Amino acid sequence: MTLAVLVSSLCKTYQISEVGVEVLKNVGFSAENGEFVVIVGSSGAGKTTLLNIIAGIDKPTSGEVVVFEESLGGRDEDFLAAFRCRNVGFVFQSYNLISTLTVAENVAFPMEWMRKSEEHIRKRVEELLETVGLQHRAEHFSSQLSGGEQQRLAFARALANDPPLILLDEPTANLDTKTGFKIIQIIEKLKENGKTIISATHDERIFKLADKKLHLEDGKLVAPDE
């Protein structure tokens, strides 16, 4: 198996006023292609920051991140944007949907930016909305959906360009058990399809699906379960 993600000696410090807050301390791990890695840890442990850095949304203070053999260090914003568009599907904890776009448009726009054909976009939108069970909500604004529906829509959007790496930030945290189960079914499907998945979570049902579990505490990886 080839390496999908390699994180080595990663440190991240945020400067808040004059105080430096160390969020990640010398973190290192790897994920192979098709592997499902979960990151667990208490709130404020640095899980979201780690995902953001892997996605190229945030930059590390030191250390290196290599994703699909591309080192993300020192790259400019345009490169990182194009890289994300091709390779990374990110499901944010707070969904981050675009409120002025409808459900269908939210799914369509990453493909539109990639300049896919109109026919391809149409088919893919229908397919993804069916996968996440939102085909009946296609014409609604995203802000008119329930929390669970918004989360499923965020999944559909993350999968729009069929990226090989999926990053999930607490995908079931805001959902009830029943809705959370639907999300877990989607994750299972993704795993079956050979996607590399890295998920920050507290949900034990997700742990069970994982190939690798990382414990992040106070910015440090502790006793990695290789």
Place this chain on the structure above:
Amino acid sequence: MSETSFPVNDLLRRKLQTSLIAISLVSSVASTVFLLLFADRMGLGISLIVEDKMTSGFSVVFGHFTIFVALLIFIVGAVTASFMVFVMMSQRMRDIGLMKAAGCPNDLVFGYFMTELLIIAFLGCFLGVVLGTLADFALASFFSNAELGIAQGPPNIWGVLLIFVAFFALILIFGAKPILSATEVEPAKALSHTYVLGLTKEHGFKTITKFGFTTRIAVRNLSRRKSATMRILLCMSIIFILLTVVTAGGIIADQTSKSWIEKAVGRDIALIAHHDLCSQYRLLLSEFYEGKQDLPFNYTTEEYLTPETLPQQLSLVANVEKVDQRLVLEAHIREVRSYIFDPETQHRTPVGDDREGEALVIGVDPKVVVSSWFVDGEFLEENSSWEAVVGDSVAQKMFSAPLSQGIRFLNKTFDVKGICVDPINNGNVVYVPLQDLQNTTGISKPNLIVVKISDSANFTETLSQLSLEVSSIDPSFEVFDLDQFLDKDLRFLDYVWSTVRILPFFALATASVCLVGYVMLVLTEQQLEFGVLRAIGVNSGAVVKIVAGQTFIVLLSSYLVATALGIITTLLILVPEPLVTSYTTAEIAAWLLAAWTVIFGFSLYPALKFARKPILEMVNQS
């Protein structure tokens, strides 16, 4: 949290937004104050027309122009103020929702935001009044140094106060409404994006295909935020109408009014008369830009009458095209009552009164007259008899329907055939056939000769030859160059119009601030969206393009509509018989295009700054 400290701290914390709103209000108030004070200083008060300077026709054009522009500025102020408060409240809608969700009562929330509005309104109005008064003072001093007759003295305090009060009230009225509706909304609604943004969508799912991703996203953003889009369109349209009226109107009115003067005085004209009469004539001509200078003068003194051989001798001088003999005198004139007959109703309506006054009466020979006045009606013809053409000031002051009435002086009545614009004696002039005037007065000789010199000739040289000829016949007679006075008249008009045309800069500043406010609103509202777009893989350049696209669409649509309306208004309402040459059109187009570019460029600054923000900052601050 004290009730008074919260609004103050809130305003101070939101420095950029507070400054934008304050600057926009200051700009609107300052423009209005400046215009009012300056118009007043020019003797062209908005409510009354003072006719110390210029002719009444000009006063009317200036009066209409300034009133219309002042009205537009007032509307711009009101709409801008309302729009800015709308921007302010749109940005605070979620805060209001959170305050209410946390249990803050409606009246307290309303009180907080009304206090903010009061502070902003007072600040905007006060600084606007100070800035407007200073601008007026600076320009008045400039005119004073240029030795032109602009009244100095204290500003019209009552006018300033009126503007202050009116604007303050308007801002409060326009501002209170959105605050009231925002505070009356249920907390859940105030927290919802769908409500806050007032989203509406077109039917059916349409994908954005390969081309124009950023443009189409921009169009979608505009079409779905209808309320915000309509407001900015309205605001920008009014600003562009103002800009067009002041720019295009200023240029057209400037050129038209200058052509009136040029036609009345004429080019390459020399005037020959006794030196006392020459001095008096200079005074009469300078009244147009220096105001009334009443000095008793007897025009018909024997020694002022031209020697009999003079006209003949002058016509023999090389390059002399025309010799126009005139008899000038001052007379007590009276309006003659008349009737207007309506053929449909067979009804005769009496018009006129018994108004009377002093005016300059000039007898001319229509065959050889060298001027070609701008005339409403007709000028005298070769066979005209007992007919008169009155100056615009005489028509304005002494007649109800001049073209249907008569004028009486020296015990004779003349039918009024036309009204002309003439700077001499500030338009207090009556032209009659020379023969009739000579018969009435019994004076057989003219006392003034106007000579038209050929365009192709050397003017100075011909003037010297004329001087030699005149002094050889009668040394007490002199030749003077009317072109000097024409240039002074035109220079004065230039100064006046160029001053009025300073107003586009005020309008431009208002427009820029308003648009920056709009871009800020767009960016604040769409911060999360842009952050998400970038997180998904859209680059920062595309975000700038989307914002620029939205701004471009708003500016272009409002610009096209407003420019058309502004030009129609100028041509149909503000300037009678406008003079529009291809040069005028090019000048107007260049100015308006430059203004548009400045506004557009200015509005991009916040977008460029915003696009450099880190993605996480955009997403987390939303």
